[in-house]
Amino acid sequence: MPCLSSAQEFSTFDRADSLYFAGDFARAALEYERVIFESETPDDFNIAIFRRVQCFKQMQQFDKASAELQRIRLFTLNPDQTVEFYYERILCHYLNSAFNAALGAVEEMYFNVADSSLCNATLILQVLVYNELQQWDQAKQAALAYARTFSSPERENMEAAIHELYAKKNLPRLKKKSVAQVLAFVPGLAHMYAGYWLEGSVSLLLNAAVLAFGVYEVLNGYYITGYLLGAGTLSATYFGGFSRSYHLLQKRNYERIRVFNNQVKKELLAP
Amino acid sequence: MKKSFFIVLFCKLFFLPCVSQITRNDVDFAFYLFEGRKFDEVILLFNQKMPDLKENASLKDSINYILGMTHYYRKELDKSAYYLSKISKTSVFYDKSVFFTALDYAHLSEYTMAQTVLENYSTTKFSSKYDQLLAVELAGLALLKRDFELFDRHAKKFKFDQYYYSNSQNQLLDVRKTLSNHRPKSPAVAGLLSAVVPGAGKVYAGQIGEGIAAFLTVGSLAAITAENWSKNGLSNWKTITFGTLCSIFYIGNIYGSVASVKVYRNQFNDKQNHIILLSIHLPVRALFE
Numbered sequence: 182m183p184c185l186s187s188a189q190e191f192s193t194f195d196r197a198d199s200l201y202f203a204g205d206f207a208r209a210a211l212e213y214e215r216v217i218f219e220s221e222t223p224d225d226f227n228i229a230i231f232r233r234v235q236c237f238k239q240m241q242q243f244d245k246a247s248a249e250l251q252r253i254r255l256f257t258l259n260p261d262q263t264v265e266f267y268y269e270r271i272l273c274h275y276l277n278s279a280f281n282a283a284l285g286a287v288e289e290m291y292f293n294v295a296d297s298s299l300c301n302a303t304l305i306l307q308v309l310v311y312n313e314l315q316q317w318d319q320a321k322q323a324a325l326a327y328a329r330t331f332s333s334p335e336r337e338n339m340e341a342a343i344h345e346l347y348a349k350k351n352l353p354r355l356k357k358k359s360v361a362q363v364l365a366f367v368p369g370l371a372h373m374y375a376g377y378w379l380e381g382s383v384s385l386l387l388n389a390a391v392l393a394f395g396v397y398e399v400l401n402g403y404y405i406t407g408y409l410l411g412a413g414t415l416s417a418t419y420f421g422g423f424s425r426s427y428h429l430l431q432k433r434n435y436e437r438i439r440v441f442n443n444q445v446k447k448e449l450l451a452p
Numbered sequence: 453m454k455k456s457f458f459i460v461l462f463c464k465l466f467f468l469p470c471v472s473q474i475t476r477n478d479v480d481f482a483f484y485l486f487e488g489r490k491f492d493e494v495i496l497l498f499n500q501k502m503p504d505l506k507e508n509a510s511l512k513d514s515i516n517y518i519l520g521m522t523h524y525y526r527k528e529l530d531k532s533a534y535y536l537s538k539i540s541k542t543s544v545f546y547d548k549s550v551f552f553t554a555l556d557y558a559h560l561s562e563y564t565m566a567q568t569v570l571e572n573y574s575t576t577k578f579s580s581k582y583d584q585l586l587a588v589e590l591a592g593l594a595l596l597k598r599d600f601e602l603f604d605r606h607a608k609k610f611k612f613d614q615y616y617y618s619n620s621q622n623q624l625l626d627v628r629k630t631l632s633n634h635r636p637k638s639p640a641v642a643g644l645l646s647a648v649v650p651g652a653g654k655v656y657a658g659q660i661g662e663g664i665a666a667f668l669t670v671g672s673l674a675a676i677t678a679e680n681w682s683k684n685g686l687s688n689w690k691t692i693t694f695g696t697l698c699s700i701f702y703i704g705n706i707y708g709s710v711a712s713v714k715v716y717r718n719q720f721n722d723k724q725n726h727i728i729l730l731s732i733h734l735p736v737r738a739l740f741e
Contacts (some may be wrong), residue, residue: 211493218484322552406690409672 194229194309201236205260210236223257228329234269243277255293264290264299305449311324311440315355321347324449342448353437367417371426375433384422393416455560479511482518494522513543520549529556537569547582548740555733563596578686583609585735591624592732595631595634596725602627618732627727633719639713646709650702653709657716665704673698 395411
């Protein structure tokens with residue numbers, strides 16, 4: 182269990198630990214809380230909270246894990262433990278998809294830890310957080326700093342891979358919302374811009390067919406039918422296309438960021 | 453009644469078989485969890501360790517209180533009422549548990565049960581301290597049952613002199629006035645109005661947007677049908693198609709208007725009940741928390 186190693190005896194933790202190792206994380210968390218309730222020293226208190234965090238992480242309850250970390254008495258931790266605390270905090274926020282909160286924790290860590298070299302343990306997490314926030318320059322700097330923690334020749338190989346990954350041509354090319362908004366005036370074009378060619382073509386044909394029906398009816402003297410049925414239906418399909426194309430644009434950008442971030446993870450976490 | 457039986461069965465099946473020794477320290481720990489709003493963990497604690505309830509009445513009351521209030525905060529009101537109603541008269545939690553039990557039953561729409569709990573309490577020696585609160589609660593429950601005579605009897609005890617209750621007392625009197633002045637809308641009138649002018653029944657039922665939408669839909673289909681009828685005749689496929697569609701929407705609109713009045717009635721009653729429940733809930737929370 183990766184948390185706050187210490188030379189202390191943890192006899193009061195025995196029951197909780199045995200539940201944890203038996204995989205009964207809910208009851209283990211409860212027993213760690215009992216340790217907190219009965220704790221006489223700040224060390225016991227902090228260690229029990231760290232272990233509760235592990236329990237919540239195991240149960241995939243990352244919001245609870247983040248909340249639990251707020252209870253840590255930070256002033257009682259030594260610098261190594263402080264970094265370990267921030268590592269957990271950044272990780273829990275990251276796993277909870279609270280990327281801005283994770284970034285806040287990174288900034289707070291550098292403010293609170295005097296020896297910034299200790300913060301290197303969190304560099305990988307920083308890269309992942311910056312990537313999620315599409316802050317490519319900061320992500321690259323953090324990745325290079327991480328590479329510098331290795332020795333030659335591994336370091337050179339890693340640096341080369343990072344430069345290649347974060348080269349402008351390899352960064353995810355995100356579709357612009359402003360372009361899509363202009364293109365959406367022609368039904369289907371914004372769909373195609375987002376990369377959904379088939380859906381865009383169907384939308385274009387559908388709108389054209391409805392428009393043609395309306396015009397045909399009007400030309401044949403069926404003004405009410407042409408206007409109410411043609412224009413009525415067209416307004417629904419035309420304006421519906423706007424919101425749909427915006428949704429598709431977001432979906433496509435999300436997919437591209439996902440692919441890029443997975444590539445970075447693979448590169449940095451490779452053995 | 454059936455529901456209560458299953459709740460009791462549930463509690464007995466899940467908790468009582470796990471009888472083991474429990475200490476004051478365990479109860480203190482439970483209070484600590486409860487005050488830290490760790491409700492899931494309170495339930496988990498008693499799920500794995502439940503005392504022999506016959507042994508110690510004080511401990512038993514404490515546990516029933518913690519479990520009752522925990523279920524209350526988890527909005528499991530039936531279970532909350534089950535535990536809170538078991539607290540003995542000698543307990544320090546007795547007064548609070550009575551009012552929260554009544555609130556649980558009121559929110560579960562079991563108004564008679566809530567009334568019984570409070571009426572039994574009103575006959576005890578403890579009740580004089582909370583006579584104003586009792587009057588508010590009993591008046592509110594009478595209003596929930598639409599028993600205006602009973603409400604007036606309890607409302608006579610309102611003194612409007614205490615911050616905790618005066619707002620609720622005024623609100624209950626307002627609701628009483630609204631309910632007695634309310635003239636229910638008729639589904640037949642709504643149907644008739646929609647038959648004459650499509651959508652008018654929905655406007656009558658208070659759904660103006662839906663009424664306009666219904667008018668435009670039926671009106672558009674009628675206009676298209678009329679145009680095709682005048683140009684192609686009655687037997688043309690377009691006239692038949694749009695005429696059929698228009699008829700379906702026209703009849704559907706009448707049926708919808710009748711249903712709208714029923715929805716309106718329910719919404720009106722729900723809104724008034726919500727105000728009443730809030731008026732009887734807030735003073736209890738303010739006084740005991």
